Amino acid sequence: MSNKILQKKALIPGQTSLLVIDAPQIAKKAKPGNFVILRIHDKGERVPLTIADTDPEAGTITIVYLVVGKSSALLETLKEGDTILDVCGPLGKPTHIEKCGTVICVGGGTGIAAMHHIAKGHHRAGNHVVAIVGARSKDLLLFCDELGGFCPELLIATDDGSTGHKGFVTEVLRDRLEKDKNVTEVVAIGPVPMMEAVAKVTKPFGVRTVVSLNSIMVDGVGMCGACRCNVGGETRFACVDGPEFDGHKVDFNELRMRLAQYKNQENESMDLFRS
Ligand code: FES
Structure with missing residues (x-):
């Protein structure tokens, strides 16, 4: 090793x-x-x-x-x-991947990298993969060449409109869902507000939506409880029960609070590192 x-x-x-x-x-x-x-x-x-x-x-x-x-x-x-x-x-548990038709994979920020691996898995399973990626501007987009290599559709959104749709990935997603009623699943990986917004968009369409939670983790094997989150009213551990969960059931407010819990200590530690 x-x-x-x-x-x-x-x-x-x-x-x-x-x-x-x-x-x-x-x-x-x-x-x-x-x-x-x-x-x-x-x-x-x-x-x-x-x-x-x-x-x-x-x-x-x-x-x-x-x-x-x-x-x-x-x-x-x-x-x-x-x-x-x-x-x-x-x-963690691998993504549930089976041949199921059209899958939309949404990625934001560094989440695009992780989404790329899942999109590739769906492509290999024979699914029609639509990749939607977003960033503040063109220079901050990741893995577009790789995704473009195997996804028949690569849709881009940037905040400043430097490439693709000017606006959010959720607007592109809503538009794509309105055009095609046969989407089987949406996978979203990226910042918490983005995953939450994706889940809100897909809910009225009744499309299964999977999000990957970036919880704070310590042991990663289900013993410390650091990664606990609330999914459908139940406590789940992102490291062993996830990291992927049903986006329509995740308590994003609690996730946000838990992620912000050690912000002060993280900032102090970074200041010490820089000094
Ligand atoms: Fe410790 Fe998940 S990281 S229980």
Whole structure:
């Protein structure tokens, strides 16, 4: 288990990077929807990251991260050839994928990377995959070439209109759902407000909607309770029961509150790291 970084690419310089990691055991078993937890050093925080792609033959996994706090800033200091102390996975339940017709995959921000793996899984299962991706502007879009390579429809929304529809992914989604009553499923991965808005749009259409929750995680195997969330009035653990859940049943308010719980400590830790 080397966990060596074989490739590092700045997708959005200083903000979002991609790593291809040598992890043959994980690459062999991982399925779309799975995630890994990595630690950069022995006192380091455990960082959950959804797998963006795998190459079982080459024995590699691809992860994409946003430099948002101390641990991701530390990860960003690593270079090609460096080794990550430990990479644990594949964790979580894989996405339920079967041949079911038309599936719309919606991705926002770094969520597009994780969505890409799921979209690929649906494509391989023989589904007609419509990818809808959104970002503030053209330069902040990820994985468009990859998605365009296998999705018969790639629809783009940008806040500033620099490419695609000027506005939100939800507007594109509503329009697409109105045109086609045969969509079987919608998958949404991205910022919480985006996933919540997607679930609101799909509800009146009665389309099954899956969201992937980016809960705070510690152990990743169902023991610590850090990732608990409320789905349909029941407490579920994102790491073992998810991370994907029925978007129409998730309590997004509670998720938002739990994600903001350690903001002060996260900011303090980042300030210390920078100083
Ligand atoms: Fe500990 Fe899920 S991360 S129970």
